[in-house]
Amino acid sequence: MSPLFSREEFAGRAARARAAMAQVGAELLLVDHAECLAWLTGYTVSETMYRAAFLPLEGEPWFVLRDLDAGPCRDACWFADIVGFPDTAEPQAVMADEIRRRGLGNARIGADHLSYGFTAATRDRFAALLPQARFVDLPQASDLLRAVKSPAEINQIAQAASIADKAMRSIADRARPGLSSRAAAAVAAACFLENGADTGETGPILPGVGDHEFLHGVMTAQPLGEGDILHVELIPKLGNYGARLMRPVLIGGDERGLIPLAERLVALQDEQFAAMRPGVLACEIDAVLREAVLREGLRPAYDNVTGYTLGLYARTPRPSDFSRVFLPNARWRLEEGMVFHMYVTAGGLGFSESIVVETDGCRRLSSLPRKLLSSAVH
Template identity: 45%
Template sequence: MTKTVQISTEEFAGRLAEIRRHMRASKVDVALFDEIEAMTWICGYANSMNRWRCVIVPIESDPFILIRALDAEPCRQGTWIRDVYPYRDWEDPMPVLASLLAERGLSSAAMGLDYNSYGMSYYRLERLKSVLPGLRTVDLGQLANDLRLIKLPAEIELLRRASSIADEAMRRAAAACVVGGSQRDAARVATAAYVELGSDLATHTLICPAIGADFIHGHFTDGPLSRGDVIHLELMPRVSGYSARLMRCVSVGEPSAKLAATAEKLIAIQDEQIAALRPGALASKVDGILREGVVRSGLRDSYDNITGYTLGHYLTQTPRSSDFTRTFHPGADWVVEEGMVFHIYASADQVSMSETVAVGSNGPELLTQFPRRLIVNEA
């Protein structure tokens, strides 16, 4: 559970006004948001889906929150919204919601939903329609996610703090990758650094052997490290829910000439891609710099994953470990804007590199500052 204390009430009011502007354009009278990310952006609070919860935004009257009774008081402490309505754990929340909407004359309203919301299952949607038979639903798409793409200076500052934690945690975790050590040692060191340096708890770390090209989501292993091993580290500390990302690889002992050359080539191509992250740049063109460059250089035969994605606010309870509201791929027809923040990442033949990058008026700013190089630990 997260209380967003860095965002002002005035900013939340501005977000509400922007949502209502889109509601009017879509001709809906009320909107329902039940994804963790959307709820947090709108009201400053969200929690797990052990029991369903939502934020309701009428076009005219005040917004309100429906939530299980156990979480009602933490919700009141964490949100600017005045009206928080609880229901008991064994109750069906849909009749409660129907009653609250009826009180506001919205039983037969046009309701905006995100049809792709992981919170609104088919069963829940059918229950909603059964208790509100006059309701008409309209797909608003990922409205809240689209609106939160442009970060406030305060949000970028949280990402900058998370990035500095990632830098120091990487230094410490990489140093633990030595002959006789283990991936678990590196994970323990990284986690201790998170806690010491001010990261949120339950922050994620990916550590695995670097084998081939598509290794970055590989499996954590417990065996001792040996000379010649290459270890992939991806650190994801969060500060007040805002997550930075940083990937590096560690050679245990002197790297082969091929490994060193691969790292050098990949870094040079990624440097060019990051330099292109400027307001007005077409995302597919930015993507092509790395994707086509890696294949053209012979580092990979094909490049089948995206080369970057949105960074921002993540809660531990979300089913999404990454925010793909905007991603870099060959068909990406959207435009880079000032205030966006991305995880730009690349991998090829045992080498992994990534950065947290903010887009400023004059171009990219690397929020992560750890040297972008192959890390070599003497055996």
């Protein structure tokens, strides 16, 4: 049984998934998206070999995966029906046999056709193995079913945020000429592991140069000099739930007079946070920050998102969840319990927070001061 969540919570998640199945007339749900697997079952694993969980309209789910992973799966799942297969077997053939054995060979099988696990080859193989079944699409269900977080999930993200706070303080303590982004990443990785994070993966840590070009740059061992900015984005995960935190860290003194820009970016982002409440359109939240940054000439162009969904992260092809993003054309509405990574960048400075939407507004999950950090001030 999952140590993180109660059986009642998982039952609620299954009910949410069954409601989505009912909308498209599906009798069985195939789940192969790593984050949705974790959300629905309590267990997730890489796709070294294809694996999937199945949820019928009535009764408990079952999980089919390679024998090597069956033991950990049994330890983590809230249900007992775990089917393992040897590495010599074809996963889809084993799954098709299980579906027929359970009397669902003629069923309407729901699947998220946008899941990165449900490839065209996977769909075609299942169609050949189950010619009497019909596959129906639950578009983006793997992400959208998880969009609203429970209090227990928010608590996991908040604990991850506290690890990010500690790691950021540790880096700021060492913010002196000669520090490299690689050395700073080593500090963060050690702090993550010492404080219970799943892994030592830190996120981008690199020199802050340009308006947003630095965000996905490459870490180097090049030492930073007096007045340089070290951009630090931390992405600790706890039980697969991730928080994110960005701060610019000043090396030595403020040689370029960046403090006023930092203060203005924080103030504008605080205005954006103040507008975040249930029912508001995402494009309206986005406009609060984007339009002000452009109007004040803090950036010549602003083409990237100002925020995106936070929550579960597994070993998948994507490091970020863009199922809900803040852009000028984003017409979806905020809901209580949604959690986002909100960020702003300009002039080599980047600030971000993990934000949860609550009944009357929003709350940031980090306690770190919102300012340009240095070894003297953090």
